[in-house]
Amino acid sequence: MKFNPTFILDQSVQSHREKIALVFDEKSFTYEEVLKEVSRAANVVSKLGVEKRNIVMILSFDSMQALSVWLGTLRAGAIPAWVSPLYNKETISYFLELLEPKVIFSDVSLLDRLGLNGQRVVTLGGRVEGLQDYASLSAEVPDQFEPIKVHRDDPTYLLFSGGTTGRPKAVVHTARDFVHVPHRHSKFMGWRESDVHYATSQKYFTHGMWPGVLIPIANGASAILTTKKLTPQVVADILRNHKPTVFITVPTVLKWLVNLEERPDLSSVRMVVSASEKLPIPLLEKFRELYGIEVLDSIGSSEVTYEWISNRPGDNKPGTCGRPIFGVEVKLVDLVTGTEIREPNKLGEVWVKSDTNAYYYLRDLEKTRRTMVGEWIRTGDVMYFDDDGYYVHVGRNDDLFKVKGMWVSPLEIEEVLLRHPAVLEAAVVQAKDADGLTVPAAFLALRPGYTMNAELESELREMVRRELGEYKVPKLFRQVEEIPRTPLMKLDRRRLREQLGERL
Structure with missing residues (x-):
């Protein structure tokens, strides 16, 4: 089966051509305009000599240019790798060696992190003498591009693990994610075409890209993004001015909102989803007291693409991460004996099986063999399920x-x-x-x-x-x-x- 992952955008353009797809700060883009931006990016990538399955590295904070290049790289049949600009120069140097990118698209403010040694670089967000800049290149190419089809099992894009226990790993994912993730998560969570999504995580994280861009695009919904540095006031202003209906965030941001003196009106928000780390019950209770909204805690990982266990509307048990997402199979394995746990309230490592499990870690066979066991991924998360079948996160197995x-x-x-x-x-x-x-x-x-x-x-x-x-x-x-x-x-x-x- 062959297709291009950006079919999710093409489908929504057919039925929602003039609808607002993305809002970047005060600038809105309709579905048709997004498709044109992505097609220009695909043309730029191809013009630079990028071929099918070449890796294109992006080093940038959230911006329309960076997002267009990420999606345009997919449309051109190549493999986008959006690296967090929060990493230091040493870690980024490690990524350059690991990825061997054909082209690097870098924000002008981050060029000093690259320590370039002959790599081809295109600047985002400005011009630098001696380097090509994306704005000029994209102005010279058509706004149409025939998408390059890939096999559903081809390496298609890279995510990066959090790196809490060492250097981050490049996690290789396939095109099938674009078929399964939007459908299963939207059905499980009740996300719909009329929703306006706001995910506070930067889009180089899976917790930002999937619920904050890709799933709303697949649903014909709208998404809010910002180029601004995340602060309590920035989050409050976005919530106040853009009135999202689905708010996907992390406990740190919820804590910001609880501690604000001037609280934003969240009357438009029908759902708040938290992930990244366990949501403390005192914070959950305080947020509910102040804003009158239940927070749905969840857990996921780059290796499984996005969330694999979550609470959801009508099925929420505070203090737990919820139940497995549709299409995801979860088992607990005893930390000592290695046998599967079938009784409640016993600690075990979570193993996950799904159609969106990663294939391997790029150029790390040892880590791949330890983590990806047959159809299963060992998450490294330790949990137990209670008498009602809800999963409770206890920590990482190395914590x-x-x-x-x-x-x-x-x-x-x-x-x-x-x-x-x-x-x-x-x-x-x-x-x-x-x-x-x-x-x-x-x-x-x-x-x-x-x-x-x-x-x-x-x-x-x-x-x-x-x-x-x-x-x-x-x-x-x-x-x-x-x-x-x-x-x-x-x-x-x-x-x-x-x-x-x-x-x-």
Whole structure:
């Protein structure tokens, strides 16, 4: 079976030609205009000598130019790889070696990150002497392009893993994602043609690209994007001015909205979906109290394309990630014995099987063999399902640790700490005490007016002891300005562990 992944755009153009497809800040693009932009990009990519299955690297924050190049590369039968500009020069150098891109499209503000050595570069968002710029190239080519068909099982585009435990990995996906993901997620979540989507994650993340661009395009819906740096005020302004109906975000952004003095009107929003990291119950409850909207927690990964377990309207259990998405099969595997778990309330690693599982990690056979086992992907996430069949996220298998022979989940300790009025953010990691024994250690960002002292530490210790037991009480409480996060806005536990050293 052969087709081009951008068929989702062609189909929507046929029935929604004059409808607004994308809004970038104050500029709107109809479906017909988006198709023309994407076709120009495909012509530019082809004119630069890019052939079928060549990799095209994009280094940029969200912009219409960058998004057009990503989609245009697909339309030209090549493989787009949108790399996060939040990575440092060393990591981007690693990507250049890994990807060996035929062409690099880079925002002018990021050229110094490239450390170029003969690669062909086209600038986005401006001109630089000695380099070609996208605006000029796209002005010279037609706004029509006959899409290059690929096999549904051909390597088609790259996503990148979060890199919380080492360098990010390039995850190879196929064209079949464009058939399955929009259909199964829209049916499961109840997303529809009349919706206006706003996904706060940048579009080089799967949590930004799929629900924030590709799924609404496939549905003939509309999507809101911004070129602005994400801040509490930017998010509030978008919600206030553009009135989305579906709001896809992360716990950090929800926390921003809870703490805003001047809160936006969310009366247009019929659904809020959270992912990227576990949504703490105190934050969920506070958001519901202030805005009157239930937040649907979910979990996904680049390796499975997008979400694989989620709550949904009419089937939402706070404190859980929900149930498997339509078309996704999930099993739990015992962390010690490796056998499948069929009873509720037992911890296991999540394995996922779906038609949108990644094929492999680019140029990493060892990691591929460890992660992709037959039809299954080992996610590295540890969960259990409760008596009602809802899945509860306990942590990553490399974040969990044992104290006195019993498993400890940093997430459950953090959730207790966050209930204290002094605590704004909390992160728990494993540490070694003076005797070399494993113990929990807590990093805390406190609300204004609070300082870590003996009285506060005693209160926090007692809260954890009362709710979880003595062995889960952190042996260290360290106040920090803010909790470090990865480019995916997840807690960066690796950096915190490095700060502790070998012994407390």
